[in-house]
Amino acid sequence: MTHPTYHIILAAGGTGGHIFPAESLAEELTARGHQVTMITDNRFADYAAASMKGIFAQVPIHYISAASVGRTLWKRGVGALMILRGIWQARQLMRKIRPHAVVGFGGYPSFPTMMAATSLGIPTIIHEQNALLGKANRVLAERVTTIAASFEQTGLVKPECCHKLVVVGNPVRAAVRALHEIPAPELAQDGIMRLLVTGGSQGALVFSDVVPKAVELLPELLRKRLRIDQQTRAEAREDTRRAYEAIGVQADLAPFFADVPARLAAAHLVICRSGASTMAELTCAGRPAILVPYPTAADDHQTFNATALDDAGGAWLMPEDAFTPEALAAKLEAFLRLPASLLKAAASSRAYGRPEAAAKLADLVLGHAEKNARLRSGGLASGLKTGDTPHQTERAA
DSSP states (O other): OOOOOOEEEEEOOSSHHHHHHHHHHHHHHHHTTOEEEEEEOTTHHHHHHHTTTSGGGTSOEEEOOOOOOOSSHHHHHHHHHHHHHHHHHHHHHHHHHOOSEEEEOSSGGGHHHHHHHHHTTOOEEEEEOSSBOOHHHHHHTTTSSEEEESSSSOBSOOGGGGGGEEEOOOOOOHHHHGGGGSOOOOOOTTSOEEEEEEOOSSSTHHHHHHHHHHHHHSOHHHHTTEEEEEEOOGGGHHHHHHHHHHTTOEEEEESOOTTHHHHHHHOSEEEEOOOHHHHHHHHHHTOOEEEOOOTTSGGGHHHHHHHHHHHTTSEEEOOGGGOOHHHHHHHHHHHHHOTHHHHHHHHHHHHHOOTTHHHHHHHHHHHHHHHHHHHHHTTOOSSSOTTOOHHHHHHHO
């Protein structure tokens, strides 16, 4: 029995937190035999070039105008003009592509596409990766068909939009999904503890400063039980290497790890920020973490992300102003002396994870696409109906 093929547009760009779930959904949809088109802005070009062996080498990518709204009157005016141009460009593309549904992943690069889709009456889904609805998604929430959430509790959603919420989780790449079936490594009472430290592109300097100092404060016998994989910014790498070398601790340092899933699989403990993608990967893998939210993240959303997992018992929240060498050393010593607490937190983290997020989001999107296809076949769909001319569609929108 053959199944109908639907054409889905994805709108994402900017940071990895928006791009990674779009990438996962694209993989899931194409694996099911559906067509995917990506609409983004120019900032995505570098990522696409670096991912030419991945899914974005297989799907059409269209670049449109997009911008954030600046604080000054001049920047606001320029930003508004760029957004309007992007909406017009996206509408023109959709008249040609005739998508069955459009999915946005937040951030300003997705905004023009989602506005265009809602104006044409196409079913629209926005995906929110964080525990708080982002700025672009807040504006779009009243206009779209459905809000796909990553957390059970999503803040900053207006009461009149709550009925649109569907919890699906935050999709992660296949290599990380596979870790859900791999038990967390058990730390022996006197065994080696593998520590993975990831800081992302923002704020990794605090880890390069605090973690070596904390390790130095440990009793020598405990210090020698640590093996550390740490992402460092390029300018801090040499100083961090010397700091570990001076205290006799083995550390693999690099600005970027291409094999994060393998290192995550081996880790007994992770020290990291609490961005959406990091949280999704941690919990999908089921690894315990010390979470240090990026203090200037928009609306302090990383603290809300971290609090959710801390409350679930899968992590320990440490605000940056409390993330001192002394405080971290105390935690590391406790884990090294009582390793059972790590396994308990790993189990809680794993229970919190949603490895099925990509499949659930795909099911949700395809459900909307199927309804739209039925309406089109009956001549009842709004927006891009069968037989519409561009002029007719413009009037309907």
